[in-house]
Amino acid sequence: MENIRVRFAPSPTGYLHVGGLRTALYNYLFAKKNNGKFILRIEDTDRNRYVEGAVENLIKALKWAGLDYDEGPDAGGDFGPYMQSQRLDIYKKHADELIAKGHAYYCFCTPERLQNLRAEQEKQKLPQAKYDKHCLSLSKSEVEKNLQSGIPYVVRLNVLPNQKIVFDDIIRERVEFDSNNVDDQVLIKSDGYPTYHLANVVDDHLMQISHVIRGEEWLSSTPKHVLLYDAFGWERPKFAHLPLLLNPDKSKLSKRQGDVAVEDYRDKGFLKDALVNFVALLGWNAGDDKEFYYMNELIDKFSLERVNKSGAVFDLQKLNWLNAEHLRKLSDEQLLVLLKEEILHSEFSSLNLADEHLLLIISAMKERVSFVKEFITTCQYFYTPPVEYEQKSVEKNWKQETPEQLKKLRDSFASIDNPTKEDYEHALAKTAEELNVGKGKLIHPLRLAVSGQSTGPGMFDLLFILGKDEVIKRIDTAIKKITIV
Numbered sequence: 183m184e185n186i187r188v189r190f191a192p193s194p195t196g197y198l199h200v201g202g203l204r205t206a207l208y209n210y211l212f213a214k215k216n217n218g219k220f221i222l223r224i225e226d227t228d229r230n231r232y233v234e235g236a237v238e239n240l241i242k243a244l245k246w247a248g249l250d251y252d253e254g255p256d257a258g259g260d261f262g263p264y265m266q267s268q269r270l271d272i273y274k275k276h277a278d279e280l281i282a283k284g285h286a287y288y289c290f291c292t293p294e295r296l297q298n299l300r301a302e303q304e305k306q307k308l309p310q311a312k313y314d315k316h317c318l319s320l321s322k323s324e325v326e327k328n329l330q331s332g333i334p335y336v337v338r339l340n341v342l343p344n345q346k347i348v349f350d351d352i353i354r355e356r357v358e359f360d361s362n363n364v365d366d367q368v369l370i371k372s373d374g375y376p377t378y379h380l381a382n383v384v385d386d387h388l389m390q391i392s393h394v395i396r397g398e399e400w401l402s403s404t405p406k407h408v409l410l411y412d413a414f415g416w417e418r419p420k421f422a423h424l425p426l427l428l429n430p431d432k433s434k435l436s437k438r439q440g441d442v443a444v445e446d447y448r449d450k451g452f453l454k455d456a457l458v459n460f461v462a463l464l465g466w467n468a469g470d471d472k473e474f475y476y477m478n479e480l481i482d483k484f485s486l487e488r489v490n491k492s493g494a495v496f497d498l499q500k501l502n503w504l505n506a507e508h509l510r511k512l513s514d515e516q517l518l519v520l521l522k523e524e525i526l527h528s529e530f531s532s533l534n535l536a537d538e539h540l541l542l543i544i545s546a547m548k549e550r551v552s553f554v555k556e557f558i559t560t561c562q563y564f565y566t567p568p569v570e571y572e573q574k575s576v577e578k579n580w581k582q583e584t585p586e587q588l589k590k591l592r593d594s595f596a597s598i599d600n601p602t603k604e605d606y607e608h609a610l611a612k613t614a615e616e617l618n619v620g621k622g623k624l625i626h627p628l629r630l631a632v633s634g635q636s637t638g639p640g641m642f643d644l645l646f647i648l649g650k651d652e653v654i655k656r657i658d659t660a661i662k663k664i665t666i667v
């Protein structure tokens with residue numbers, strides 16, 4: 183196979199959009215699968231959209247997701263610099279080359295003239311505003327004169343009318359555009375910066391990009407790019423335009439309907455493996471029923487041919503489900519590291535909990551949680567005594583005779599040295615027998631007394647994890663605090 187080189191080419195707008203993560207991921211998977219190179223190029227030529235810290239954020243999010251690139255701003259490589267703002271002379275040189283060849287021209291039209299032109303075209307109800315090639319007819323000496331007198335200008339691509347622009351897309355197959363619908367694109371703006379179109383094509387060529395894999399929103403830019411490749415006399419890369427991401431109501435995925443930044447998902451506690459797994463399935467499947475994948479399996483299975491044309495719905499429920507699945511596949515030791523991190527950011531940061539204690543909580547709760555933080559939020563009673571007792575359960579399970587029965591149970595626990603789970607279980611069975619009641623009569627109020635709740639992990643796991651002294655203290659407190667009305 184040819185030398186595979188692909189790139190993720192974000193414009194730094196402040197954060198990494200989940201759609202951007204999907205694009206980056208597909209590029210990464212394609213490169214890894216085909217022994218190619220994955221390149222990060224920052225397309226920062228729109229100075230109006232410059233956001234402080236955006237590049238650092240982007241890089242952080244990509245690294246968090248495990249999408250390490252072979253070449254990029256901070257990774258080096260033979261084709262740098264990888265920030266477009268550091269390549270301005272390269273674009274200028276290439277624009278000059280197109281002007282010399284007659285494929286591009288200087289345009290000195292004032293913003294007022296362009297505005298009038300647009301208004302005029304709108305009045306005529308033309309489908310889209312287009313530049314009227316006014317400056318194409320300027321003579322060489324007029325151009326020279328204008329340049330010398332410092333009149334602001336842009337450089338435009340000279341799009342010939344009545345041409346069919348045809349290219350093949352790996353996902354969308356044959357795509358055709360009519361050149362009459364393509365504007366004489368600005369290539370160099372009046373501030374001397376290139377537009378996306380010129381910089382993108384020049385860099386993809388110079389960086390020897392073999393496949394351009396990007397979102398469908400760029401499909402309409404591709405005819406302009408194709409014209410540029412042809413004008414330079416360069417071979418075109420292969421194109422693959424990925425389907426749009428949609429909200430459940432099939433509208434384009436937007437901030438209004440939920441989070442779109444990768445860092446939001448990270449901060450909400452989604453595991454990177456789950457998010458990557460989920461995003462991989464937004465528009466691609468391996469052709470089987472499997473939905474749970476690790477990165478190495480995705481690399482193994484991925485192909486652009488299996489990417490869908492139609493939009494992919496962003497289903498948060500599925501992401502939640504995948505998170506729980508991935509979480510359960512982590513070892514207790516891996517979860518311990520994550521839980522300790524989570525505790526540091528919680529109200530329990532000052533508790534000095536031993537690893538063995540946390541490991542017990544993990545093993546008791548692993549099947550019951552979907553997020554690492556739920557090892558804290560759904561079972562706070564492991565970290566602090568209950569301050570309230572679930573009212574419904576009090577009404578149902580706390581009877582007149584309960585305090586006396588629990589006192590007996592408490593005494594029985596107190597008499598055991600270092601009780602094991604089984605010791606608690608035997609003690610409870612024995613007490614129930616002595617009181618001549620079913621075990622449930624003791625278990626429900628006991629759970630309420632030690633945890634404040636009516637559900638949770640196995641009763642005896644719970645007691646064992648809390649430890650005898652704490653259990654006794656909590657039973658005593660509950661007996662004092664719970665009053666039946």
Ligand code: GLU
Nearest residue numbers: 191192193225382396400
């Ligand atoms: N800079 C464009 C973006 O922000 C890149 C599009 C492309 O990959 O060509 O997504």
